[in-house]
Amino acid sequence: MTTLVALVTEDRYTATEAAAGDWYLQNILDEDRLLSEALARLDLSSMRVSWSDPSVDWSQFRCAVIRSTWDYFDRFDEFQAWLDRVQQATQVCNPPATLDWNMDKHYLADLEQRGVRIVPSRFIERETSVQLAALLDETGWQQAVVKPCISGGARHTYRVDASNAREIDAVLAPLLEHESFLLQPFKQSIVEQGEDTLMMFGGRYTHAVRKRAKPGDFRVQDDHGGTVELYAPTPEQIELAHEAMAACDELPVYGRVDMVQDAEGHAAVMELELVEPELWLRLHPPAAVVMAEEIARWLEQ
Structure with a gap:
């Protein structure tokens, strides 16, 4: 089996093992392991590589799947230049046009124009x-x-x-x-209930999590002490997630829809994450299989 899929990370996360107590890197490694194993069952081998490693020959890969490039917004010009180069050598997933659109939160205005309920912006x-x-x-x-x-x-x-x-x-x-x-x-509901995130692969909903901020904070990211738990979304939330993905110019291979409750009690999109979203595969391993299937289907097309 030849290496076909690059699982793209950044320099901080290229280690193959996490040091004792480094739960952050361990989570990343667990996520990529689940996806790598699922890809292997489809005869697609994979390798974790940093986007900014100058020694990588991107032409050796059939595609590059953006996974944990969590420094791209701090090195935005450099990342965009890399994206321009790498798409000349291999396919990029999600496609570069989708990434370019989603990297700037002005996309929320596009979603609203296309009839998707968003948090007022x-x-x-x-x-x-x-x-x-x-x-x-x-x-x-x-x-x-x-x-x-x-x-x-x-x-x-x-x-x-x-x-x-x-x-x-x-x-x-x-x-x-x-x-x-x-x-x-x-949204007070973020403090009282949390922020709900639904994972979508090729338009298929797989699972959801609820992110909660630590007491006294409003930021739900685990970097800031937030917690995450599996969550059973309402039919309205699942429908909204499908609508948000369908509103993209090209249906994303993978992504997540972050949503909260609006003033009328309805679900509203806070953000659409299509570039390098954390997908919590480790909380619902079957989703890694769906993600791998969608990558394989996209490659066939």
């Missing part, structure tokens, strides 16, 4: 100034969350209200010289 464009207090007054949002349009891992993500709006203005001012930001109403 206001964009603060690059090279503009902002007065968050005025925006809160204009929108009627007592509290909001502001974050970069190109970001991950809660980078420069802030909870804002009238009491700290001016302080956050000062933080954003130099950042806005180089990047745009997204403002969304803060």
Whole structure:
């Protein structure tokens, strides 16, 4: 069996074994192992490689599956240049056009235009100034969350209200010289219930998790002390996840739909993660089989 699939990670996560107590790397290795084993059963061997390793010959692979490139938003120009190069040597999954679209949270406006219910979103464009207090007054949002349009891992993500709006203005001012930001109403349901994430492969729903922030925080990422548990979504949530994926120009091979409850009690898309989403295969191993099947089907097409 020849190596056909590159499971693309970053320099920090190329080790084949995690040190004792390094649960973060262990999770990544467990996820890639499950996918690798599922691919092998379809006669597709795989290898974990860093996207920024200059020694990698990408032409040896039949495709490169973006898995845990969790430094791409800190090295965005470099990552885009790599993406331009690598697609000349092999196929990229998800396809580059999908990645380009999804890396910038302006895609939420596209989803809304295509009839997908999203969390209300206001964009603060690059090279503009902002007065968050005025925006809160204009929108009627007592509290909001502001974050970069190109970001991950809660980078420069802030909870804002009238009491700290001016302080956050000062933080954003130099950042806005180089990047745009997204403002969304803060959802109390995230603190009280959590954020729900549904995993989708080739339009097929497999499983869902509920992410909860630690007490006193609103960021659900495990980097910030958040926890994750398997979750049984409602039929409305599953339908919304299908609608969000179907609204993409090309049906993604893999992805996840992050959603919360809106003011009317309906599910609403907070983010669509198609670039390098954590998929919690380790919590539902059968999903790794579905993901491998969809990669194989995509390759055949």
